[in-house]
Amino acid sequence: MQLTNRAKVLEKKPMTLAERAYLPAIFQGLSITMRHFFMKKATVRYPEEVRPFSGFFRGLHVLKRDEQGRERCTACGLCAVACPAEAITMVAGERKKGEEGLYREEKYAISYEINMLRCIFCGLCEEACPKAAIYLQPDKMAPPRYERDEFVYGKDRLVESVSPDERSVKGIQLTSEQADKLRSRIVQA
Amino acid sequence: MIELPALGWQSIVIFVVFALSLLIATYCTYAERVIAAFLQDRVGPDRAGPYGLLQPLADAVKMFTKEEFFPGGANKVLFVVGPCLAMITALMSSAVIPFGNTMSFGNNLFFLQGIEVNIGMLWIFGVVSLGVYGVMIGGWASNNKFSLLGAVRAASQNISYELAMGMSLIAVLMISGTLSLREITLQQSVAGEWQVWNIVKQPLGFIIFLVCAFAETNRTPFDLPECETELVGGYHTEYSSMKLGLYLFSEYVNIFVVSAVMSVLYFGGFNFPFQYELRDWFINSQGWELASAQNLITLLGTVGLFLKIFAFIFFFMWIRWTLPRFRYDQLMRLGWTILIPLAVFNIVLTGALILFGVI
Numbered sequence: 122m123q124l125t126n127r128a129k130v131l132e133k134k135p136m137t138l139a140e141r142a143y144l145p146a147i148f149q150g151l152s153i154t155m156r157h158f159f160m161k162k163a164t165v166r167y168p169e170e171v172r173p174f175s176g177f178f179r180g181l182h183v184l185k186r187d188e189q190g191r192e193r194c195t196a197c198g199l200c201a202v203a204c205p206a207e208a209i210t211m212v213a214g215e216r217k218k219g220e221e222g223l224y225r226e227e228k229y230a231i232s233y234e235i236n237m238l239r240c241i242f243c244g245l246c247e248e249a250c251p252k253a254a255i256y257l258q259p260d261k262m263a264p265p266r267y268e269r270d271e272f273v274y275g276k277d278r279l280v281e282s283v284s285p286d287e288r289s290v291k292g293i294q295l296t297s298e299q300a301d302k303l304r305s306r307i308v309q310a
Numbered sequence: 311m312i313e314l315p316a317l318g319w320q321s322i323v324i325f326v327v328f329a330l331s332l333l334i335a336t337y338c339t340y341a342e343r344v345i346a347a348f349l350q351d352r353v354g355p356d357r358a359g360p361y362g363l364l365q366p367l368a369d370a371v372k373m374f375t376k377e378e379f380f381p382g383g384a385n386k387v388l389f390v391v392g393p394c395l396a397m398i399t400a401l402m403s404s405a406v407i408p409f410g411n412t413m414s415f416g417n418n419l420f421f422l423q424g425i426e427v428n429i430g431m432l433w434i435f436g437v438v439s440l441g442v443y444g445v446m447i448g449g450w451a452s453n454n455k456f457s458l459l460g461a462v463r464a465a466s467q468n469i470s471y472e473l474a475m476g477m478s479l480i481a482v483l484m485i486s487g488t489l490s491l492r493e494i495t496l497q498q499s500v501a502g503e504w505q506v507w508n509i510v511k512q513p514l515g516f517i518i519f520l521v522c523a524f525a526e527t528n529r530t531p532f533d534l535p536e537c538e539t540e541l542v543g544g545y546h547t548e549y550s551s552m553k554l555g556l557y558l559f560s561e562y563v564n565i566f567v568v569s570a571v572m573s574v575l576y577f578g579g580f581n582f583p584f585q586y587e588l589r590d591w592f593i594n595s596q597g598w599e600l601a602s603a604q605n606l607i608t609l610l611g612t613v614g615l616f617l618k619i620f621a622f623i624f625f626f627m628w629i630r631w632t633l634p635r636f637r638y639d640q641l642m643r644l645g646w647t648i649l650i651p652l653a654v655f656n657i658v659l660t661g662a663l664i665l666f667g668v669i
Contacts, residue, residue, distance in 0.1 A: 144517075147633065154349045154632045164353040 179244045179257035182235055184280040186288070187225055188303060192280060193254035196230035203249035208239035226252070233279060237263040237272040324405055324424040331404045334623075335562035336366040342562075342627050349631045373555035381548045383453040392448025393549065393556035399441040400563035406430040407570045408492040410580050410612035414601050422580075422612060423492060430491035431483070434571060435476065438526060441564065442468040445528075445535060448557070449545035460544030463638065464535035467525055470645040471532075475522035477653035478515040481660040482508055482575055491571075495579030507578040514656045516576045518649055523572060525645070527564045530630040534638055569622035570615070577618050580611035 139145045165172055174180070185193050196213035214231035216224045223229075240263075246255050266272060281288055285300040340355065340362065347354030355362035380386055407430075410422030427433060442465050449461020485508065486494045498507050509516050525532040536544030543549075546557045573579060585607050592603040636644070 147629075150632045151628060154628065157351055158345075158348045160351055162348075162353050163351050166353070166356065 174259055176259060178259040179242045179247075181237075181258050181261040181263050182240075182246070182274070182279055183256050183258050184233065184276065185254055185256055186281055186283065189222070190283050191221075191223060191225040192229060193225055193252045194230050194233065195226035195228050195252055195254070196233070197228075197251065199249040199251065200246035200255055203245040204240075205243060205245060206239045206241045208236045208241075209246060210234050210236075230276070233276050235274050235279065237274055238269065320421075320424060323420075323422065327404050327407075327409065327424050328401055331401060331563050331566050332559075334566050334619075335559055336370075338562040338565065338623060339369060339558070340366050341623070342630075345624065345627045346631050349628070370555070373552050376551040378553075379548070379550040381453055384548065385451040385453070388447050388451035389548075390553070392444050392451055393553045393560070394444075395447060396441060396444025396560040397556045397563070399437050399444060400560040400567065403434045403437040403567045404563070404570065406433050406491060407567070407574060408495055408579060409570075409615060411604075411608040413605050413608050421492075422608065426490070426492055428488065428490045428493075431479065431489040431494075434491075434567070435472070435479075438564070438567075439468065439472055441560070444557075444560065445545050448549065452545075452548035454548050456541045456543070456547045457545050460535045460537075460541045460547070463541075464528060464545060467528075467532065467534060467641060467645075470642060471522040471525035471649070474518055474645060474649035474653045475526065477650065478512075478518035478522065478656060479575070481512055481515045481653075481656050484657070484660050484664060485511055491574050491579070495574055495581065498578040499581040499585070507576065507581070509576040512576060512656075512660070514652065514659070516572075518653050518656065519572065519576070521644075521649060523568045524626070524629065525641070527568055527626075528561060529565065529626055531633040531636050532641055533635060534641060537635060539635075565623055565626050566619065569619045569626070572622055573615055573618035580608070580615045582611060582614035585611065 187193050196211050198211060198213070201207075201209040201211060211233045212231045213228055216227050216229055242257060244257050247257055263272070263274075285303040288300065288303065343365070344354040344362070355365040358364040358368045380389060405424035406427060408421070408423040408426070413420040413422065445464040446461045449457040449459075449464070452458070482494070483489065486497050488494060488497075494508075500506050524530075528535050534544075535541075536546060538544075541547070546554055549557060588610075589603045589607045592598045592606065593600060598606075
C-alpha cells in the first residue's frame with residue numbers, strides 16, 4: 122500500500138572491497154576521535170571553577186533593610202499569597218515604642234519562614250512585595266543540607282546584615298564606596 | 311662486589327619486570343579513564359593528587375575494602391583460583407621479553423631480560439593460552455548463567471583467534487629462523503639500516519597479529535566475554551572486591567605484554583633509529599669508552615622499547631573508545647573466514663618472497 126508518493130526506492134549496492142575490509146572506516150573513526158582528543162574540554166571543574174550566574178538569576182531569598190538599617194517587611198502577607206508553592210509563612214506583630222529604628226512600618230513580621238524545599242524560585246514573592254523587602258539574590262543558592270528542617274529558613278538567616286559592609290544590592294555585595302555612602306546616611310538619620 | 315648466586319641477577323630482573331608490569335597496569339587504569347575522557351571532550355579523574363595521579367591508589371583502596379562476596383552454590387576453591395590464575399599467567403608471560411640489550415660492568419654482562427630461552431615465543435603463546443583457564447574457571451565456578459556464557463565466549467574466542475595469531479607469527483619465524491625473542495630483536499638491528507624492522511617485511515602479518523591481539527586480550531571491539539549489554543558483567547559478574555580487581559588488572563597486564571610482544575616482533579624491540587651512529591658519536595667525539603657508550607645505548611633502547619609499548623597501549627585505548635563491539639557471529643566469521651585464510655596467504659607470500667630472495 123502506498124500512502125504518499127514520497128517514498129524513495131533505495132538501491133542496495135553491494136559493498137566495495139574497501140568497505141568490506143573495515144580498515145578504512147576504522148581509520149576514519151580513529152581520526153574523528155583523535156580530533157576530539159585535542160578539542161577544548163566541556164568540563165567545568167566545579168569547586169575551583171564556578172560558572173557565572175546570569176544577571177537575573179533567582180537564587181536564595183534575602184529580606185532587605187532600608188537605607189537606615191530598618192527592616193522593610195511589614196508582614197502584609199502578599200508574598201505568601203503570591204507564592205504558588207506555599208513556601209512562605211509569617212506571623213505579624215505590632216511595633217512597640219522605641220523600636221522605630223528596627224522596623225520601618227508599624228507592623229512587622231515577628232517570624233518569617235521560607236521552606237526552601239517547597240520554594241520553586243519563581244520570584245513571584247519579589248514581584249508581589251509592595252515594600253521591596255524580599256529579593257531573590259542572583260549570586261547565592263540554597264545550599265544542600267543534611268536535615269529537612271534545616272531547609273526552613275527563618276529570619277535569622279533571611280534578614281540581611283545591619284552593617285553596611287555586609288549589605289548588598291540585590292544580593293551583590295556593596296562596594297566600599299557604596300557602603301561608606303550608606304553608612305553616612307544611617308548616621309544622619 | 312657481592313657475588314650473586316647463579317640466576318641471582320635474573321631473579322632481580324624478573325622482580326623488577328613484575329613490579330614494572332604491575333605498575334604499568336595500575337597506571338593503565340588511570341590512562342584508560344583519562345584517554346576515554348579526552349576522546350569524549352571531558353577531563354577525566356583529576357581529584358586525587360596532582361592531575362588525579364593518585365587515582366589508581368584510591369581505586370585499589372576501594373577494591374580492597376569492598377565486601378568479599380561468594381555466591382551461593384559457587385565452587386569456593388575454584389572461585390578463588392580463577393582470578394589468581396588469570397593474574398599469574400598474565401604476569402608470567404612478561405618474563406621472556408627482552409627489555410634491553412646487554413649491560414656490562416667490568417667483566418660482568420647483564421641481560422635486561424628475565425629469562426633468555428630459545429623458545430621465548432612459544433613460552434609466551436603457551437602462557438597466554440593458559441590465561442583463558444582463569445576466565446573459564448572463574449566463569450564456571452560462579453554458578454551463574456551469565457558468567458558461564460561469558461566464559462564460554464572467552465574460551466571459544468581465544469581459541470579461534472590464537473590460530474590466526476600463531477599463523478601470522480609463523481611468517482615472522484620464517485624470516486628470522488628462531489623462536490628466541492632476543493635473537494629476533496637483534497636481527498632487526500643491522501648497523502646502518504635501522505629500517506629493517508619486521509613491520510616493513512610483514513605488514514599484513516602485523517595487521518593480523520594486531521587484530522588477534524585485541525581478541526586475545528578481550529578488548530573492544532572484541533570484548534564479548536565481558537559484554538555488559540548482553541551478559542551483565544560476563545565472566546566476572548559474580549566477582550567483587552579484589553578478586554574482581556585481579557581480573558580487571560590481568561587484562562591490563564595482558565595488554566602490556568601483548569604490546570611488548572608486538573614491539574619486539576614487528577617494531578624492532580629495543581632498537582631505535584641511528585643507535586650505532588649515536589654510539590660511534592659518543593666514542594669518537596666525546597671520547598667515551600666502548601662499554602659505557604654501549605651501556606648508554608642499552609638504556610636508551612629500553613626507554614625506546616617502553617615508548618613503543620606505551621604507544622601500543624594508547625592505541626588499544628584509542629580503539630576501545632572509537633569502535634563499537636562486534637556481534638558474536640561477526641567475530642567468529644572474521645576470525646575463521648577472513649583472518650585465518652589471510653594468515654595462510656601471508657605464509658605462502660612470505661615463503662615465495664624468501665624463495666625469490668626479496669626479503
